[in-house]
Amino acid sequence: MYYEKTNLLYYYFIILLFYYFIILFVFLS
Structure with missing residues (x-):
């Protein structure tokens, strides 16, 4: 769950x- 949230934030930044x-x-x- 935490990893997915971080991944989403990373994609949002890109x-x-x-x-x-x-x-x-x-x-x-």
Whole structure:
């Protein structure tokens, strides 16, 4: 249970980082 929660948080962080790079790319172009 604890491992799954940590895994979910990890995936959430990756998605956030992904959106951050998309926004950065849009602003630069």
